[in-house]
Amino acid sequence: MIKTPDWVKNAVFYQIFPDRFAKGTSTLKGQWQASKYEGWDATPTYQGYKGGNLWGVIDKLDYLEDLGINAIYFTPIFQSASNHRYHTHDYYQVDPMLGGNAAFDALIEAAHKKDMKVVLDGVFNHASRGFFFFNDILENGPNSPWLDWFVIHGWPLSAYDGDKPANYQSWIGDRALPEFNHDNPQVKEYIMQVAEYWLHKGIDGWRLDVPNEVDTPGFWQEFRDRVKAVNPDAYIVGEIWGDASYWLDGTQFDGVMNYRFTEPTIAFAGGENYDPQYCQGELKPYPPISGTEYAIRIDALLKLYDWEIQLAQLNLLDSHDTPRMLTTVREDKQSFLLSTVLLMTFPGAPSIFYGDEVGLIGGKDPDCRRVFPEAEKWDVEILKAHKELIGLRHKYPSLRTGSYHTLYADRNVYIFARVLDEEEIIVAVNIGQEQSLAEFVVTELQSQPSNVVYGSGRLEWHNTTNANKLEITLPAKSSLVAS
Amino acid sequence: MIKTPDWVKNAVFYQIFPDRFAKGTSTLKGQWQASKYEGWDATPTYQGYKGGNLWGVIDKLDYLEDLGINAIYFTPIFQSASNHRYHTHDYYQVDPMLGGNAAFDALIEAAHKKDMKVVLDGVFNHASRGFFFFNDILENGPNSPWLDWFVIHGWPLSAYDGDKPANYQSWIGDRALPEFNHDNPQVKEYIMQVAEYWLHKGIDGWRLDVPNEVDTPGFWQEFRDRVKAVNPDAYIVGEIWGDASYWLDGTQFDGVMNYRFTEPTIAFAGGENYDPQYCQGELKPYPPISGTEYAIRIDALLKLYDWEIQLAQLNLLDSHDTPRMLTTVREDKQSFLLSTVLLMTFPGAPSIFYGDEVGLIGGKDPDCRRVFPEAEKWDVEILKAHKELIGLRHKYPSLRTGSYHTLYADRNVYIFARVLDEEEIIVAVNIGQEQSLAEFVVTELQSQPSNVVYGSGRLEWHNTTNANKLEITLPAKSSLVAS
Structure with a gap:
């Protein structure tokens, strides 16, 4: 019988992109201040850092509590040479710019004191060029003892030379993201231990980045077993954009990022306002659909997975990987709010991408990753609607389960x-x-x-x-x- | 008044190159077994790993105790993509191949139980291309917030492309070794905290790699103050090959690797047997010198520094950076043993490069870094002489102080x-x-x-x-x- 964590069914998530949410300070030892950031309010770039950190998140927990949030999903926080931190350099260190492990410990304590859950982003398909075991291959070539941690096609490695083919397996051919060789039992064990380590440190679940790319038989089944052995209530949510039936059989994930909800919801509520230039990959909320069509698609979605899974889906209108919905509908506020009503009343945990609740706009990545605005720039109508809808969801158990x-x-x-x-x-x-x-x-x-x-x-x-x-x-x- | 640690004056050091000394096993979690090493007995290469580890050192502590050793100097043990580990990837992690931090903790406990001191190699002039803060610059170019941790001359960085000039400051122009910008107070603080961290973890001192390259005023003075604040008995020994008066004024190091003793000692005791092809940089024990000349040079050396410093010098005949003395004197055993007599009776702590005591040979790096031989291959005469001489040094306080x-x-x-x-x-x-x-x-x-x-x-x-x-x-x- 399929079982998913009860707390997820009752959760309202808030997705935080740590570099962009809030910047706090600490006088603790080992807090490294970079001397140079991109302007906080400047248009985000692919490579610039704004310098948000976990101290800033702690400062904003009262705000989140007031909004009705009881779970946070953080995009990656581990040490990484990229502002989004999907290029993991060290799976055991919280990025120094975010405040390091000290800030993480303080955050977990503060969040749990407010009964807020914390879910981290697990990027286990690929690492980065600076990740130790790959870096050893880069430095030592065929002499590296860690060769079989990755899949190398030829020498010398052209890791940084764009004029030559990237001669090792990397995610979507991006040489910055060498893929782990998950078939190596040592690699598998390494990843399992990372997952266990952070659960022991207090996290409440893992969001898994591109888990469909890992096709080693039994990998995610073992992952689930080991995660649940540490914390039976831990949430495992995969980033699967399409039909996720394969992963939602009860032996792998509890839920997925439910873009299958996102697509019809925007196509219906956004309607003619939706700008098709924002269609991407498996998320194409275009052409507009009628209420009748929406009913058919929602019905089909609800039949796709076990009800226990439905209640643990992570439902969303947008994320760090998509333009913000308000922007895709040409800033038509009503389209966005109607979608938000559908989001907040749907089975599964709604997830608010930071800033959506105050009307933050932004197009495709990296524009969707603007900083959380100052209070003067908030759209108070949108914020009020969010508070009311979240309040209703908390008030009426039927809206949740x-x-x-x-x-x-x-x-x-x-x-x-x-x-x-x-x-x-x-x-x-x-x-x-x-x-x-x-x-x-x-x-x-x-x-x-x-x-x-x-x-x-x-x-x-x-x-x-x-x-x-x-x-x-x-x-x-x-x-x-x-x- | 100059003060150096008393234990150093009474120490007999053993220098261990961890990849080559001994290979032990552990069933602890998080022990990563590489699938592929260079043959243990094969001629060492620049890039191959043998797979020695700290578990192996623990296994050999009884042997070292029996030899009379009461202090170990380890060449670097931190995570590094090089077999000698001078290319630091992470200053807070013991290399996974060495057994990680778990093996280190076990080693410190086992060594201290035998009243053996442990001194680590601090490579604080430069890091490596995989070191996080440099890797961020490599990945993000001018957008990196950590730009001022290093000294960059131009873009794009050519860190791995040997066809282009290395456009950042690196040690002796080696692009694999980007030099820290020690003038950045954050960098200085970072290094100081690394030093403090490992002292708190129980180490008894720091050997400093190429400290003469760090010319930020007051850097080593602050280093000494902060090290001694954690442990007043901690030993600070610099790698200075020439006249070290500047660093041995009592405000910086307790001693240096005393190649100024090595040179005349080999030139005298090695005499005509010394093969001048092994002369290098500041260590040129050629041409041979007479006893009369030796007396003059030793007399000059003993006048060069304060007596308190003399007693805390690290005296040696060879190291990982030189050919083994036995090889330089064309394997003339008597030359080597006469030098060993002079080493073991000289003021300052003698340091035996692992294997010298059993007659291990080896030419220039990497040949001098062969593995510690099996018992069948030991020269028992050389070993017996070492035991006797170390025994005398321990027996007679006058030989020490x-x-x-x-x-x-x-x-x-x-x-x-x-x-x-x-x-x-x-x-x-x-x-x-x-x-x-x-x-x-x-x-x-x-x-x-x-x-x-x-x-x-x-x-x-x-x-x-x-x-x-x-x-x-x-x-x-x-x-x-x-x-």
């Missing part, structure tokens, strides 16, 4: 219910430019939720002997949640 | 005394091919040492009212120690 029932869909409107025991919640969204009226028979509910707890619109129940009919009126581009 | 008096010198013969309180020891060496007879008046001694405790030969005292005359007869190429 209740069953899901599509009640109605047409071109512009999508209506569904979440049901847990006696508690029944209705969520309705109208993406149209005009007021909508939906009339439909309801057979799935025992009660008649009529109390609008979020948004605007009207519900009217018409009860006959044969059926209970519900009329929902929604203003243009609006939504409601009723209890 | 007694004053030094040259008594007699001629072409082939050199005779001196060590005096401490009532204890007076005479040491005599004849490097000639024939028996020698030395007759001389002795004014420096209160007693008349006549008891030959090492070597062969005869002492006869002739006492008159005017003077005490001593006649010492030595067989060809022999020595004696008399108490």
Whole structure:
């Protein structure tokens, strides 16, 4: 029987890109201050550092708590010669610019004191050119004793010379990212021990970077076994953009970054506002889809995985790997807020990419990684909506773990219910430019939720002997949640 | 007033090159076994690894104790992509091939249980291309926030492309060894904290690699202050090949690797056997010198530094940086043993390069770094002489801290005394091919040492009212120690 961590089902995640969220200070020994950063507010570049750190995150935990966040997913924090830190230099050291292991320990303690979970990004498919075992190969060539930690095709290695082919296996051919040879039992053991080490240090789970690239049989099964042996409640969430059935069989991950939710949600709620230039790889929320089509796609998604998995999915509208949704919909605030309603009422843990909640914009990487803005620049309407919706999710267990029932869909409107025991919640969204009226028979509910707890619109129940009919009126581009 | 650690004055050091001394095993977690080493007995190469480790050293502590060793100087043990580990990748990690920090902790405990001191090699002038802060510059170019940790002359960095000039400051122009920018206070602080960290972990001192290359005013003075603040008894010994007066003023090092002793000692005791092809840089024991010349040079050396410093010098016949003495004298065993007598009876701590005591040979680097041989290959005569001489040094305090008096010198013969309180020891060496007879008046001694405790030969005292005359007869190429 598939089992996923209960806390995830009740979590609201906040995704932090550490270089860009907040900059704090510490007088502890071993805090190295770089002398030169890219301007905090300047447009992000591929290689510049802003200098955000974990001390800054600690400073902002009150803010996150107030927002309703109870779990943080950090993009990588280990020592890395890249501002996004996906190029791991040392899996056992938190990056010195982030405050090092001392800042990490302080963060874990502070977060746990607030009952906030901490999930780290595990980049276990590839390392970097500076990673010790690869660096030894680079320095010693065929004499390296660590040759079989990577897959080398020829000598001399052309690790830094772009004029020659990268003659070793690297992720998507990027010579900066040599891929581990996972078939080497020593390498496998090394990665397992890294995973165990940070769990022992207190983290609550691992987000796995491109885990589909690791095809050594049994690798992720052993990973799950060893992670759960340290902490049975640890969360394992994979970065799988497409159909993740293979990894969500209960023996590997608890959930995935649910871009399969993202795509139809933006295609529906973003609609014609979505700018197709932002389509990428497996995330193409274009062309726009109707509410009817959305219902079909959501229904299919909910049938794709076990319900226990559904409740532990990491649902998101955007991330460090995508443009920010507000930007993709040409900054149409209502499109973004309607999507946020769908996100916050969907089974699985919603994840907010830092700054989305205050209206931060940004196009493709690296633009989507702008710094978290000062309070004067916040969009207070967006922030208020986030707080309300997160509050509702925390208030109503059915929004977290209740069953899901599509009640109605047409071109512009999508209506569904979440049901847990006696508690029944209705969520309705109208993406149209005009007021909508939906009339439909309801057979799935025992009660008649009529109390609008979020948004605007009207519900009217018409009860006959044969059926209970519900009329929902929604203003243009609006939504409601009723209890 | 200059003060150096008392334990050094009484120490007999053993210098270990960890990749080549001994290979042990451990079942501890996190012990990474490379799949491929250079054959243990094969001729060493510049880049091959043999796979010696600290577990192996622990296994051999009984052997070292039996030999009379009470201090070990390790060439570098930190994580490094080079078999000699002078290319530091991480100053806080013991190399995984050596057994990592777990093996280090076990070693410190085992050594200290035997009252053996442990001195590590501090390579603080330069790092390596894989060292994090340099690697960040390599990866991010001018965008790196750590630019001022090194001295960069131009872009793009040509760190691995030998066809282009190495456009950053590196040790002797070797692009593999980027030099720290010691003028950056953050860099200085970083190095100081590394030094403190390992002292807190239990080491007894630092041997400093090429410290003359660091010319930031006050750097080594602060280093001494901070090292001694953690452990006032910690030993600081610099690698200075020439006149080290500047560094031996009492505010910087306790001693240096005393190649100024090595050179005349080999030139005298090696004599015509010395092969001048082995002369190098500041170590040129050629042409041969007479006993008379040796007396002059030793006298000058003993006047060069404060007596407190003399007693804390690290005296040696060879090291990982030189050919083995036995090889330089065309394997003339007597030349080597006569030098060893002079080494073991000189003020300052003698240091035996691993394997010298069993007759290990080897030419220039990397040949001088052969593996420690199996017992069947030991030269038992050489080993016996080492044990006897070390035993005498431990038995007679005057050989360690007694004053030094040259008594007699001629072409082939050199005779001196060590005096401490009532204890007076005479040491005599004849490097000639024939028996020698030395007759001389002795004014420096209160007693008349006549008891030959090492070597062969005869002492006869002739006492008159005017003077005490001593006649010492030595067989060809022999020595004696008399108490």
